[in-house]
Structure formats: C-alpha cells, structure tokens
Amino acid sequence: MHRRIYLRPRVAVVVLMGWLGVFAVWVLLAGQAKQQGFSNASEAALRRPTGSPQLVSVEPLPVADGQMCQWVPASASTTLVAALRQEQPAAGAASSVDADRAPLRIIRDTYPTYSAIAVDTNTDEVYLQDENLFGYKVFNRLDNTPPNASFTEPKRMVGGIKTKLEFNCGLYVDPKTGDVYSVNNDTVDTMVVFPRDARGNVLPKRELKTPHRTWGIAVDEEAQELFLTVEEPPQVVVYHKMAQGDDQPIRVLEGNRTELEDAHGIAIDTKNNWMFVSNHGSVNDGGIAGSGRFEPPSITVYPLRASGNTPPLRVIEGPNTRLNWPAAMSLDQENGELYLANDAEDSILVFGTTDSGNVAPRRVIKGPKTGIKNPTGIFLDSKNDEVWVSNMGNHTATVYRRTASGNVAPLRTIRSAPLGKRALAIGNPGAVGYDSKREEILVPN
Amino acid sequence: MAHPQIAVFARLAKENSAPTRLIAGQKTLLARTMHDIRYDAIHDEFLVNNPFAQAVLVFRGGADGEEAPIRVIQGPRTQLGFSGRLDVDAVNNEIFVPGGDRILVYPREGNGDVAPLRVIRGPDTLLRSAGALAVDPVNHLLVVGTNRGFARGEGNGSLLIYNRTDNGNVKPRGVIEGPQSGIIRINQLQVYPPKGWIVASQPGVGYEQEPEGAFIGVWSVNDNGDVPPRWVIGGPESTLKKPRGVALNPKNKEIIVADMRLNAVLTYYFPEIF
Numbered sequence: 001m002h003r004r005i006y007l008r009p010r011v012a013v014v015v016l017m018g019w020l021g022v023f024a025v026w027v028l029l030a031g032q033a034k035q036q037g038f039s040n041a042s043e044a045a046l047r048r049p050t051g052s053p054q055l056v057s058v059e060p061l062p063v064a065d066g067q068m069c070q071w072v073p074a075s076a077s078t079t080l081v082a083a084l085r086q087e088q089p090a091a092g093a094a095s096s097v098d099a100d101r102a103p104l105r106i107i108r109d110t111y112p113t114y115s116a117i118a119v120d121t122n123t124d125e126v127y128l129q130d131e132n133l134f135g136y137k138v139f140n141r142l143d144n145t146p147p148n149a150s151f152t153e154p155k156r157m158v159g160g161i162k163t164k165l166e167f168n169c170g171l172y173v174d175p176k177t178g179d180v181y182s183v184n185n186d187t188v189d190t191m192v193v194f195p196r197d198a199r200g201n202v203l204p205k206r207e208l209k210t211p212h213r214t215w216g217i218a219v220d221e222e223a224q225e226l227f228l229t230v231e232e233p234p235q236v237v238v239y240h241k242m243a244q245g246d247d248q249p250i251r252v253l254e255g256n257r258t259e260l261e262d263a264h265g266i267a268i269d270t271k272n273n274w275m276f277v278s279n280h281g282s283v284n285d286g287g288i289a290g291s292g293r294f295e296p297p298s299i300t301v302y303p304l305r306a307s308g309n310t311p312p313l314r315v316i317e318g319p320n321t322r323l324n325w326p327a328a329m330s331l332d333q334e335n336g337e338l339y340l341a342n343d344a345e346d347s348i349l350v351f352g353t354t355d356s357g358n359v360a361p362r363r364v365i366k367g368p369k370t371g372i373k374n375p376t377g378i379f380l381d382s383k384n385d386e387v388w389v390s391n392m393g394n395h396t397a398t399v400y401r402r403t404a405s406g407n408v409a410p411l412r413t414i415r416s417a418p419l420g421k422r423a424l425a426i427g428n429p430g431a432v433g434y435d436s437k438r439e440e441i442l443v444p445n
Numbered sequence: 446m447a448h449p450q451i452a453v454f455a456r457l458a459k460e461n462s463a464p465t466r467l468i469a470g471q472k473t474l475l476a477r478t479m480h481d482i483r484y485d486a487i488h489d490e491f492l493v494n495n496p497f498a499q500a501v502l503v504f505r506g507g508a509d510g511e512e513a514p515i516r517v518i519q520g521p522r523t524q525l526g527f528s529g530r531l532d533v534d535a536v537n538n539e540i541f542v543p544g545g546d547r548i549l550v551y552p553r554e555g556n557g558d559v560a561p562l563r564v565i566r567g568p569d570t571l572l573r574s575a576g577a578l579a580v581d582p583v584n585h586l587l588v589v590g591t592n593r594g595f596a597r598g599e600g601n602g603s604l605l606i607y608n609r610t611d612n613g614n615v616k617p618r619g620v621i622e623g624p625q626s627g628i629i630r631i632n633q634l635q636v637y638p639p640k641g642w643i644v645a646s647q648p649g650v651g652y653e654q655e656p657e658g659a660f661i662g663v664w665s666v667n668d669n670g671d672v673p674p675r676w677v678i679g680g681p682e683s684t685l686k687k688p689r690g691v692a693l694n695p696k697n698k699e700i701i702v703a704d705m706r707l708n709a710v711l712t713y714y715f716p717e718i719f
Contacts, residue, residue, distance in 0.1 A: 096627075096662075096673045100680030101713060104699070107458050108709035115447035131447055132708055166654055166706075169447040185446055187654060187705075213477075215447075231477065232497045232527075262476055262497050280449075282476040282497035289544075290521035292499025294474055324471045324511075327447065343448060344470035344511065374469075376447040392448045422463045427446030429703035430529070431633045431690035432710055433482035437489060437506060439456040440465060441692070441701060443710055444479035444493055445449050 107441065109424035111151070111417035112137060114390035116171035116328060116377035117397055120178055120196070121384065125155075126414065127180060128390060128397055129171040129377065131427060135159020136171065136182065137416070139397075141384070144412035151395075151416045160201025164188050167428050170217035170228070170328075171377070183210070183217050183228060186428050191217075191228070206244045211237060216266040216277075216328060220304070225250070227266055229277060233286065234260035236277060238307075253302065255309025256285050261295045267329040267338060269353055273304040274313070276338055276353075278326035297323040299340070299351070318358025322349060330380040330387070332402070337362065339387055341375035348375060348389060348400075367407025371398045374425065386411065395423050449477045451493065454710070456694070470511030474502055480529030480689070481577070481633055487535040488553075490515070494542070499525040501540060501551070518551055520558025525549065529576070530633065534609070536582035543575040543589060548607075567614025571605055577631055577645075583638035585609040586666050589617075590631025590645055602630035604643060606666060621664055623671025629658065632689040633703075641666040642675075642718050644700065646688045655686050655706055663718055678702070678713060685711065695719050 113132035120127065124141040137154035145152040158180075159165055170183025170191075178196030189212050192204035214237075216229040224241040236253040254260065262280035269276070279298045285291035298317035302310060317323070325344035331353070332339065340349045340361075347366035351359065366372065373393030380387050385402045395417035398410035417423070426443055433442035451473075453466035469475065476497045484491045489506035500519035504512065518540070519525065524547075531542045538553040539562065547566035551559055565587075566572065576592030587609050591602040603622035607615065622628055627647060634645035643664045649656025660679025664672060678700065679685050690703030690710075698716040703709075 094673075097676045097717075098680065099676040099678050099715070099717065100682045101678070101715075102682045103684065103702075103711040104714050105457065105459050105712045106684075106707075106709050107454050107462060107711075108460055108707060110460055134708075161654060164654070167446050187652065189652070280476060281471070282474070282495055284497065284499050284527075287527060289524050289526040290499065292495075292497070292519055292525060294498050294500075294519075297471055325449070325469075374448055421461070424452060424461070424464065425448050425450060426452060426708050426710070427448060428477075428705050429690055429708065429710060430478070430480040430705060431482050432692045432701050432703040433484050433491060434456075434692040434694050434701055435453070435484045435491065435506060436486045436694070436696065437484075441454045441456060441458070441710060441712075442451060442482050442484065442491060443454065443703065444451045444475075444482045445446050445477055 107424070107426075107443070109426065111395045111421065111423070113392055113395060113423045113425055114377065114397055114416070115169045115392055117379045117388050117390040118171045118173040119379050119381045119388060120173045120175075121381060122175070123178065123196070126388065126397060127171060127173055128414070129168050129182065130159070131168055131392075132423070133159060134165045134168065135163065136165070136168070136180065139414050142412065143414050145415040147419055149415075150418050152414050156199050158194055158198050158200065158202065162201045162203050163194070164190055164192050164204060164207070169215055169376070172217045172219055174219075175221065179205070181217060181219075183214050185213060185215055189214070206242075208239065208243050209246050211235065215264050218266045218268045220268055220270055222270055227268060227275065229263040229266045231262050231264065232282075234258070234263040234279070234283065236260070236263065236266065236275070251305065251307035253306050253308065253310060257309045257311045258302075259298065259300050259312050259315060261298065264326065265328040265340070267331040268304060269331055269333055270304065271333045272353065274353065275302045275304050275306065276300070276329055276331070277302070278329055278340065280325055297326050299323070299326060299329075299338070314356035316351060316355050316357070316359060320358045320360045322347065322361060322364065327376040328378050330378045332380050332382065334382065339378050339380050341378040341389060343374055343376050343392070346372050346374065346393070348372065348378065348387070363403070363405040365400060365404050365406070365408060369407045369409045370400075371396060371410050371413055392425050393423050395421060446477060449475050449479070451475065451479070451482065456697070466509040468504070468508055468510065468512060472511045472513045474498070474500065474514055474517065478529050481531050483531060483533050485533045485535045492531055492533050492540065494529050494531055496527045496529045499523070499527065501525070501531060501542060516554070516556040518555050518557070518559050522558045522560040523549070523551070524561060524564070530578065532578055532580045534580045534582050537609070539580070541578050541580050541587065543578045545575055546572050548572065548575060548578065548587070548589060563610070563612040565607060565611050565613065565615060569614045569616045571617055571620065574602070575605075577634050579634045579636045579643070580609060581636040581638045581666065582609065584641060584666060586636070587611065588634060588636055588643050588666065590634050592630045592632070602628050604628065604631060604634075604645065604664065619667070619669040621668050621670070621672050625671040625673045627658060627660065627662060627674065627677070629656075633691050635691055635693050636666065637693055637695065637718060640718060644691055644693060644718070646691045646702070648687045648689045648705070659685060659687050661685070661688055661691055661700065661702055676717060678715070683711075683713070
C-alpha cells in the first residue's frame with residue numbers, strides 16, 4: 001500500500017528555497033575556481049586583477065553586406081499605396097548633404113580586354129587594343145604565354161587621360177612609319193595617332209574629329225586614304241590619310257540603298273578596287289521614327305571609291321554564312337580571301353572575295369582547342385603566313401597558320417590574365433539594373 | 446564598344462567575378478547604346494532598348510546566352526525614334542520611352558507594331574532632349590531627365606515632373622534645374638516611391654572623359670526650381686568619375702552605379718534614402 005506524501009504549499013516553498021541556496025553556493029565556488037584560473041591567465045599576460053573590467057581581446061565584427069530588412073514592393077493595393085505615402089518630404093532643400101563614401105563592392109575587370117589587333121611586320125611587334133583599361137599594349141610577335149604564367153608583360157604600353165584613348169576599338173599600324181592609328185568609338189569622337197615608339201600617358205601626334213560611333217578602320221596606302229565605318233547612322237567616311245583636326249571626309253557612303261546596317265568591320269582590296277563592310281543588322285531609315293527594323297547580319301561589298309547612296313555590288317548574307325555579329329575583317333589580296341572575326345559564334349570565318357549570297361565560308365576556325373572567345377579583331381600577317389585574332393572574351397590574342405581550319409590549337413597565345421579567366425567585357429556601361437528576384441545586377445554595354 | 450552584351454552578376458560580385466549569365470548574339474536583337482535596363486519584379490521580365498532598330502525588347506527574367514526577346518515593340522505605328530532609355534510601370538502595366546521632344550507610353554504587354562497609348566508632347570511640356578525617365582506608380586508621377594549639356598555651351602539639362610497619366614501638351618508640375626541643382630545633364634534615373642525620392646545620375650559634360658561635377662544626386666518628387674540635391678554621392682571616397690547608370694536595391698539599402706569611365710559597377714550602402 002502506497003502512502004502519498006503531500007506537502008503543504010508553505011513547506012514546498014521552503015524546500016525550493018533551500019535547494020536554490022545550495023545551488024547558489026555551488027555556483028559561487030565553481031566561479032571562484034574559474035576566476036582564479038582567469039587571474040592566473042591574466043597575470044601570465046602581464047595583466048593583474050583590478051576588480052574592474054579590462055580589455056582582454058579584440059574580435060572584429062563580421063563584414064556587413066548591408067542587408068537590413070525586407071522591402072515590400074509596390075503593388076496596386078490601395079492599402080499598400082496608403083502605407084507607402086508616409087514620410088513624403090517637403091519641397092525644397094536648403095543645401096545638399098555630402099554623402100561621399102567608399103563603395104561596398106566594385107564589379108570590374110582589372111585585366112586588359114582586347115578589342116582589336118595589328119602587327120608591325122617590320123619590327124615583329126603585335127599591337128593589342130585594350131578597350132577595358134583604355135590603351136594599347138605592344139608585344140613581341142613570337143611571345144607565347146606559358147600555361148602556368150599569369151600573363152605576358154607587354155614591352156610598351158600607351159594609355160592615360162592625355163592619350164584620349166577610350167572605348168578604342170579600331171586599330172591600324174602604318175606599315176612604313178609604324179604610326180599607330182586608334183579609333184575611339186564613343187565620348188571623345190576622335191581618332192588619335194601615335195608614333196611607333198610612344199609610351200605611357202602621352203599626347204597623340206595627330207588627332208582627327210570623327211563621327212560618333214566610329215568603329216572600323218582600313219587604309220589605302222597607295223591612294224593615301226583612310227576609311228572608317230560608323231555604326232549608326234551607318235556610314236563609311238573616307239578622309240585623306242593625314243587628315244587632322246576638323247578636316248572633313250572626302251567621301252561618305254550612306255543611305256538606305258547602301259544596305260549598311262549597324263556597320264562594323266571594314267577591309268579593302270586595292271587590287272580589285274573593292275570595299276567590304278560587315279553589318280550587325282539593326283537599322284532605320286535615316287532617323288525616321290518608326291522605320292527601325294532588324295535585318296540579317298551581312299557583309300556588303302562596294303566599289304572601293306563608292307560614295308553617296310550606292311547599293312552594294314554583292315552581299316554575303318543568309319544562314320549558310322554563319323554570320324553572328326560579324327566584326328573586324330582582314331583581306332588576303334594574293335589568295336583572294338576575306339578573314340572575319342565572327343564575334344558571337346566564337347569563330348573565324350574565311351570567305352572568297354568574290355563570294356555572294358547565302359554562301360558557306362571556305363574555312364572555319366572554331367572549337368575549344370582554338371582558344372577563340374568573342375573575337376572582335378583580326379589581322380592577316382601575309383609576310384609570316386599567319387592570322388591573328390584578338391579575343392574580347394578571354395584577355396588573349398591567338399595566332400594560327402593562315403590556312404588553319406576547324407578545331408585547331410593556336411600556334412601561340414599572348415595572354416594578359418591568368419589562364420581560363422573569363423573577361424567581363426563591360427564596355428561603356430550606360431545603365432544598370434537590379435533583378436530583385438535573383439539578387440543579380442544587370443549590366444548592358 | 447566592340448562587343449554588345451548584357452552581363453549579369455551576383456549582387457555580391459566583386460573585382461574579376463565572372464558573370465552568372467551573358468546575353469549576347471544575333472538572336473538577342475541587341476545592339477550597343479543600351480542606355481537603360483529595367484527589371485519588372487512582378488512579371489519577372491527585363492526590358493532594354495535597341496535604339497538603332499528603334500525597338501523595345503522584353504526578355505524573360507532568367508534569359509541567358511543567345512536568347513531571343515519574348516516581345517518586341519517596333520514599327521511605323523510606334524513612333525519610336527532613337528531612344529536608348531525606358532521604364533516599366535509593372536503596377537499599371539505600361540512602358541514609358543523618352544524620345545527627345547516627346548514621351549511615348551505603350552501597353553506593357555504590347556508586341557509588334559503597337560501605337561502608343563499616350564504621347565506627352567508640345568511646347569508647354571518643356572521637353573527638349575528628353576533622354577531618361579522613371580515612373581512612380583505609387584505617387585502617380587513621371588520624372589523625366591533631359592540630356593542637354595552633352596557638350597559645353599549648349600545649355601544644361603533638367604528634371605521635369607509630370608503626372609503619371611499626363612497626355613498631350615501638358616505643363617510639368619515641377620522643374621528642377623539651375624546652378625544650385627548641379628544638373629548639367631541627366632542620364633539613367635530611378636524613383637523610390639515610399640519616400641518620394643528621385644535618384645539620378647549626373648555624368649557631366651559628355652565629351653569630357655573625366656568631367657568635373659559628376660555625381661549621383663537625390664531630390665524629392667516635391668522639389669521645384671533651382672533646388673540642390675538632398676544628398677550627393679560623388680567625390681574622392683566614391684571613386685566615381687562618370688556615373689551614367691543607377692539602380693536601387695531597397696532590401697539591402699543599396700544604390701548601384703554604372704560608371705562609364707571606370708568601366709565598372711559600384712555598390713554603395715545608402716540607408717539614408719530607404
């Protein structure tokens with residue numbers, strides 16, 4: 001038979017207090033022991049117990065990324081709208097608050113990104129147009145970056161505010177004098193010319209005011225004429241080669257019959273008197289509102305001295321051509337071939353100079369072995385029987401045998417960033433967007 | 446620049462961080478001079494212009510690679526000219542496009558040769574070189590930035606404030622301009638409806654590579670006249686040289702800035718305005 005023991009409430013309180021007292025004594029004794037331990041440690045660290053708080057260590061706070069609280073996006077809800085109307089500021093501020101502060105983060109590519117390429121076969125030097133850091137770099141033609149090297153150091157660099165180099169995409173090296181011609185695509189609207197031995201942040205030896213959005217360059221050395229493409233409104237403007245300042249073009253090819261459509265690369269054939277222009281395809285009729293349209297990418301071919309609203313002699317266009325944002329071109333007059341940097345297909349296409357219509361390229365250099373990524377510049381070195389490519393997508397210039405085809409490894413690679421580093425290819429960012437769902441930043445060029 | 450593209454980065458991306466997505470190639474219908482990009486969080490879409498082809502392109506939010514837009518506004522009825530900027534009102538389902546002397550408003554789901562729903566245009570509007578805008582669906586306002594001031598001596602730009610549903614030859618309800626405003630020209634701009642802020646990029650004279658007086662400025666939608674910005678980001682700490690793009694991330698109290706001279710995107714913690 002079990003007997004239940006019942007405690008009166010008062011007795012229960014007394015018992016509970018007793019147990020709490022025992023527990024408190026235990027905590028104090030244990031604490032004393034730990035305190036003694038801390039005292040020993042403090043004395044060992046040249047601190048003595050003082051009975052007051054002491055600084056014993058410093059732990060940095062974790063880096064804050066700015067996240068504070070959830071924002072409720074606006075919606076059509078009347079209630080939400082009313083809530084969002086709170087704290088409307090009064091009109092007129094007496095003065096500005098200087099909120100100058102360092103950015104939390106910067107998205108940028110710290111390595112050169114090569115938009116165009118040229119070779120001086122007299123000096124065996126390769127010129128690479130750096131559109132990311134605004135300048136150009138000069139390398140030896142036989143430089144070849146080893147796989148384990150971070151980059152190859154250029155032998156000369158030109159860049160800085162004095163040079164006016166900015167969004168520099170077209171590049172030409174005078175085969176006789178070594179003068180370097182740089183086409184600036186935006187902002188400064190000026191083509192700048194430097195002597196072969198220019199170095200650092202130097203003034204150009206010559207400047208020529210050019211139309212906004214000038215892109216490609218070719219030179220007829222015999223006629224001493226300089227050809228430039230303009231993206232929009234699409235044109236080919238031709239100047240005397242030594243034009244400078246506000247000198248005006250001697251010829252302009254433009255108009256809807258030309259089929260120039262977001263013009264990019266240009267190459268000239270002085271043997272047959274032809275001019276080749278590559279087009280991305282976005283176009284309108286001379287700025288008339290509502291006339292905009294998308295045309296297929298193309299290569300349009302004109303008489304070398306065409307001007308005005310002259311239609312092309314022939315057009316390379318259609319799905320068999322594989323054109324995908326066709327960029328710079330280089331011409332092999334001797335073999336009658338046209339080399340094209342096919343930006344968005346990561347390929348080099350080779351056409352015959354008499355090709356027309358929906359024609360397949362004679363040769364295609366493309367594939368993972370080639371190292372080609374977003375090629376926008378190309379140069380045919382007839383003297384050494386090589387074709388050079390500047391790759392916007394991976395900080396490199398790659399070179400192949402002139403007759404290379406398929407998925408072939410380059411003969412050499414000049415690399416300006418660690419192997420495999422993807423170029424950000426941010427260029428003239430005029431806007432930015434924020435995708436709040438994916439927490440991503442959208443950056444259009 | 447040599448290569449058009451839309452690069453997408455993680456919010457916490459830093460120097461040399463690889464993009465998470467790249468949108469580029471013939472099928473995208475992109476060209477250079479995309480001077481605006483807007484994300485519509487309600488419908489998970491983003492919008493950009495192709496000014497050469499006089500088109501507005503709408504992509505799905507997760508677009509990647511050589512992906513075509515899901516809608517294109519283009520054609521004779523659109524009245525679209527050379528315009529590199531836009532904004533989307535995801536609440537009232539409208540797209541706003543500035544076009545020099547006019548503002549064109551389209552249905553958000555418009556596709557093809559779509560006529561504008563409304564056109565703000567005429568001498569009373571004070572619209573000249575209207576190059577940027579942002580719509581405030583909460584306070585029912587439209588803020589327009591003008592791009593005069595591209596070259597020295599051509600007069601300075603301004604911020605013009607209209608009612609969201611204005612149409613025709615209407616006077617702006619507010620005009621912010623003058624030497625105190627610091628506005629030489631306005632590029633991409635945003636509004637923050639809960640507090641009534643206008644956040645605008647002011648890149649200075651266009652033809653100068655590193656112009657003086659470039660900044661990100663914050664004004665109130667209630668400001669009018671020669672009013673200085675409430676806050677200014679711009680100075681040695683900011684490292685900004687020529688800011689042309691601006692976006693807001695209210696959740697993290699951040700202002701995101703695109704700087705064309707730096708070829709970079711910079712993120713600032715800016716709790717003051719949120």
